[in-house]
Amino acid sequence: MAVWSQSVARADDGALAVGGCDARALAAEHGTPLYVVDEADFRARARGFREHFAAAFARHGAQCDVFYASKALLSSQIASWVLDEGLGVDVASGGELALALRGGVPGGRITLHGNNKSDAELIRALEVGVGRIVVDSMTEIEVLGALAAAAGVVAPVLVRVTTGVHAGGHEHIATSHEDQKFGLSLATGAALDALRAVHVSPRLELRGIHTHIGSQILSVDAFKDSAERMLRLRADFAVETGYEMPEVDLGGGYAIAYTPESESMDVERASRAIADVVAQGVEAAGAGWPHISIEPGRAIAGPAGMTLYTVGVTKDVALDGGGSRQYVAVDGGMSDNMRTITYGAEYTAALANRHSGAPPVLSRVVGKHCESGDIVVRDVDLPSDIARGDLLAVPATGAYGRVMASNYNSVLRPAVVAVRDGRSRVLIRRDTMADLLDWDVPL
Incomplete structure (x- = not known):
């Protein structure tokens, strides 16, 4: 797991843990998308x-x-x-x-x-x-x-x-x-x-x-x-x-x-x-x-960080020349990781909340923004049974994720949490809808 931080491990049920913190517990406490720093x-x-x-x-x-x-x-x-x-x-x-x-x-x-x-x-x-x-x-x-x-x-x-x-x-x-x-x-x-x-x-x-x-x-x-x-x-x-x-x-x-x-x-x-x-x-x-x-x-x-997402929509899309690709849409995207669309950066992803025995299929992890280029991970093999509510983890996002994040489509920027010895704490809080409305100056 060279692309993951040193403390990342899988439990017997397949859930990822980082810094001794279960990914599911992190998502439940802090919400997703979520930047996690080991x-x-x-x-x-x-x-x-x-x-x-x-x-x-x-x-x-x-x-x-x-x-x-x-x-x-x-x-x-x-x-x-x-x-x-x-x-x-x-x-x-x-x-x-x-x-x-x-x-x-x-x-x-x-x-x-x-x-x-x-x-x-x-x-x-x-x-x-x-x-x-x-x-x-x-x-x-x-x-x-x-x-x-x-x-x-x-x-x-x-x-x-x-x-x-x-x-x-x-x-x-x-x-x-x-x-x-x-x-x-x-x-x-x-x-x-x-x-x-x-x-x-x-x-x-x-x-x-x-x-x-x-x-x-x-x-x-x-x-x-x-x-x-x-x-x-x-x-x-x-x-x-x-x-x-x-x-x-x-x-x-x-x-x-x-x-x-x-x-x-x-x-x-x-x-x-x-x-x-x-x-x-x-x-x-x-x-x-x-x-x-x-x-x-x-x-x-970079290697110390990962981003947790919650899966929303999944669908299979036919490819030119035959075959198909599984599209997995998550609750973030280019607003929390600009590097894919800006630099053509390549990432990987993994199912973070459970074990799956389903065969892996060619997949593309995409965001929720109104852009066809809103891609988080261009090509990765993910289980064919991935579904709404599952958690995905994208490693090596500690650098240039949060600092380049935007409010495109008026989406709220994620929190950054630090994990260590089984505990998490907030380094940068999540934007709130109140923040968004405070920035706006009404007529």
């Missing part, structure tokens, strides 16, 4: 990144910090878990910053990202002493310098570099090619110009450089190429200015498995390979070691 699994993955990367870089006498990319899944309680496990937190908006602070994360342990930060977001970051502000444009460098001057502080800055290394499973999650919105180009010299501008600014402290090359990356080769280019840029800047930037952030993007047939990146093996690559790059550049940091998000949150 707290122990989440914490173990966060801790694993910290420990493996620390050990891998310690072999070279170097340090590596881990910052949780909170855009994957965030609440104040999750922020506190991350802090407990020794990680910092990456945020990409004022809202994410507020949640991290509410969870007790000190400003100095937070990195603020974003390609178009507002003045209010930057001012708040300066007020709470955010440890690193990743600048994304020459405009932002000018604005941040002025805001820091007005506040009477010096802002710690990383410059986001577009290295030209292409990686990621879909064009919308590959973030280091030239023709996209993030970063400053290494190839055109824009990155070097930005470094110069930050370095001479009296209100900006140039802490280092940052890159993020994409998501769902399986090959360490992409990280190798990116790290080599970043370290060369750092060395060239040191030759030009005499200043050796103390930090290099290599971003995240570590792949997870969404189906039994797919692969995930082995964190321990990746940490050693990346540390060795950076060591080679440092030696080749002839510079001292920087402090390295990485930013996993999906690889921590």
Whole structure:
């Protein structure tokens, strides 16, 4: 059950349990659709990144910090878990910053990202002493310098570099090619110009450089190429200015498995390979070691989560060329999982409330929305006797499910609950009809 969190098991009657909690009891108490996060699994993955990367870089006498990319899944309680496990937190908006602070994360342990930060977001970051502000444009460098001057502080800055290394499973999650919105180009010299501008600014402290090359990356080769280019840029800047930037952030993007047939990146093996690559790059550049940091998000949150649905309508649909497909409609859909329709993402599903001896048939799990593309799982074998009222569980939905959820068709967004040691508690409450009506302004 590699796609499921570590505590998932089946009882003798076939019902799924996670974190010691029966799926049927979770659905009865909290309703469906329901995002379920295995707290122990989440914490173990966060801790694993910290420990493996620390050990891998310690072999070279170097340090590596881990910052949780909170855009994957965030609440104040999750922020506190991350802090407990020794990680910092990456945020990409004022809202994410507020949640991290509410969870007790000190400003100095937070990195603020974003390609178009507002003045209010930057001012708040300066007020709470955010440890690193990743600048994304020459405009932002000018604005941040002025805001820091007005506040009477010096802002710690990383410059986001577009290295030209292409990686990621879909064009919308590959973030280091030239023709996209993030970063400053290494190839055109824009990155070097930005470094110069930050370095001479009296209100900006140039802490280092940052890159993020994409998501769902399986090959360490992409990280190798990116790290080599970043370290060369750092060395060239040191030759030009005499200043050796103390930090290099290599971003995240570590792949997870969404189906039994797919692969995930082995964190321990990746940490050693990346540390060795950076060591080679440092030696080749002839510079001292920087402090390295990485930013996993999906690889921590994704496998720790699942979504529970209640089945409504089922029907068999004839296929062109013969045969049929069982359509299984559930009480959620694209409003709680946008990744299938947005990225063509593949998932799997399993009957969660009972054992079935019925033969499996080719099935498609669809949602309740007024869209033909409202598909949760495109192709999966499910029992032919699946029926209204059954529970379905879709694994590996901990990342980018709730945070991308919408109220399309005025559907209410699901709750997020944490499970551990046979108990559940709410992390993010379910929308209510009262919420929906409160947002509406009547004539």
